[in-house]
Amino acid sequence: MWEGVKKVIYVITVLLGVMILIFLMLRIIPGDTASVLLNDHVNQEALARMTENLGLDKPLPVQFFRYLTGVLRGDLGQSFYYNRPVLSLIAEAFPNTLLLSVMAALFAWVFGILAGVISVLHNRRFPDYLFSGLSLLGISVPVFMTALFLQYIFYFRLSLFPQNYNGSVYSMILPAVALGWNSAGSIGRLTRSNLMEQMQAPYIDTAKAKGMTAKRAVLTHGLKNAMLPIITMMAIQFSGMLSGAVITESIFGISGIGKLAITAVQTRDMPLLQGTVLFAALLVAVGNIAADVINRVLDPRLKNTK
């Protein structure tokens, strides 16, 4: 119980810290939304009028207090740039990001764990080299390369997939693979190394002594024990994906959280940036807690530790 309260306090502190940091950072760096909106039709009068309209002429503490009271009421404010409520912008973008993340994570987990397991079962033989190589490729090739490569092969050459996300689950497959490729690589490597370690453990010998085949011992006993750190990694990666994958979203034309956040930075849209960052911070915090909880469920030994 106390653990739970501590976690909630931790999350609130993180969120408050993030808010203050973003708020101050956006005030320190030059540039403001009024200039971006007026762009080439600027004159000093229009600039002053718009700055006043956005409330940017008020002293900093007033601006921050106003924002904070809004957030406490569940109102993330109005985006300066889009002139729409931040909450509805996030609510519109999140389903796209969610679909992308879920599909990318599924791909990463299935492919990553499978690659890891096959590598161990065929240790130092061809499948091991193949999948280890693929995993290494996964973690070393940047996502924009993977994305363009996939587009080139599956859209341009083979005409199997649409180039951009068009609202269908099918059109999300390429972006999901592009985004998940990287995670799949790291999960594959982690699965392999953890499983190898478990293979040396005495209980595997016991299982083998009881007549189990090596393959069966790995899959029934080894894998479960090896999964703990992998699950932590999966949860953190997943919450990271949910908070926005800017590059993947841009290349495949997905209007997600990542694109929203980037626009917010470029246009100095304080409420929108605060909103997206808060949202991301919340997801990461929840992701961490979820990983904790799952670990405790899977590993009875952790239940009594503080």
Add this chain to the structure above:
Amino acid sequence: MNKRVLKFLCLGLILPVMTAGMVSCKSAGSKSGADGEIHLAIVDDIVSMDAHKTSNDYIVPMNVFDSLFSIKKNPDGTTEIVNSLADSFTVSDDGLVYKFTLKDGIVFSDGTPLKADDVKFTFERILTLPDSAQTDFVIAIDGAEELLNGQATELRGITVEDDLHFTITLAEPFSGFIAQLATPSTVIYSRKIVTEAGNDFGTVPEKTIGTGPYIVTAWNRGSSLSFEYNTRYWGEEPSVKKVEIKVMDASSMNMAFQKGDLDILDCLFLDSAIVDSTYKNGAYKDSLVSVDRLGTNYFLLNENIEPLTDVKVRKAIQLSIDRDSILQSVYGGDGKLEDGIYPSGCLGYSQANQGWLKRDTQEAKKLLKEAGYENGFDMEISVDAGAADAINNSIQIIAENLKEVGINANIKSYDHASWLDLRNSGKMPSFVALWILDFNDPDNIIYTFFGSVDNTVSRSDNYGDTATIARVADARKIVNTDDRMAEYAALEKKLVQDDAVWVPLYSLKHTYVKGSRVKNFTPHWAGWSDIYFSGVELF
């Protein structure tokens, strides 16, 4: 058990790949243009569909709304103002009172009739919206300042006689006024539609209703815009009936065009090396469509920053830049040198002010010596990090050119918002940029940069001669067009040749590639990236 798990895992991996093989992706429309559908792409999504709230995104205002007038480009390259929603107008001899008659029978796409009162409503809205980006376009109307400052509740310069007739009185004569009414900045809204839509106007497609040839049917933020032909449109029926615009990055655009999924490709978005190799010299060379852009690329010097305060130094800079080699190497020769402020094709373009500027590094060095900078000096050229590669490449060459006469130019990069902020504050030392005409009148460009002390600050030129600034503002009031153009030519000479506050560079062509389904394509008259869909004719 474990075999089942393994099987399941394998299926999870293979299934998507199998379905991929079975379901082939839908292609973008038929191969002929018979379906009347075109597919276009833009790099950045629009911010608003409301013309009053943006000075960048005109694709919706241009195609879904109409202004009182529009611009027609003649085959010889000249432009003329033609009636759009307006049927006719007269001007009083003193240039102050404009009497307009609207075309009869025009309706918005939901059937609401267009009335003269809608014009009054539209112009009042431009002046009273707190986040209006277009106030400059109606500020000439009598009483506009008062309405803008909150001292009035109505625009007294507009009187509505009946549903078709209205009169606009200007505070002072301004001959560019009709040209301003021919821009997408002043498209006409319906009082009824806008009031009923409230905050949804400009954000919700079904509620963003105009009189123009198209209706917005969908706007998926960050990914796409869809349009359909407005069957109630009063004008000629366009060849294109349906438009899909996707937001995509440049490399995807290039891929999609070559695959046939895009019908028009805007070369401005692509790297000039790709344009050269793939399009200008490749299989597409007969499908190129070019338009002279009514815009000047310029290098602006801040008179407040030492030693740019010295006219000799500024003249030396004018003389040291090898504009021809920039034009050839960066832009493949697709443009022409400009020696003034107004671009070729602009009303009042003065041939007499051309041809005087030739690169002369000896003369430049001599001027620097006279100014006391024999050993050169350091200066900053501020560049917008979001600027096109071509702009960055031009600045590199400019810096090299300046080095040859001893000036050490440091190129400093700012992100877009910071760059704008620095420029608006009047503290940007020097920069290279482009001004494309909003309406075809020299006032549009010269007033923006030199029309008031405020404007010289916002553009970071800080031009100090207040007498000339007053002349620029007064030139608007000259009623006789020939006299007005003569004054603009004289002002151009004074600013560029005598005071050297402006380093003229060149005007460029804007090139597009049309796909196999497109028969004809007429780009925007001034070469904007936004296009009129009705300018596209399909096979």
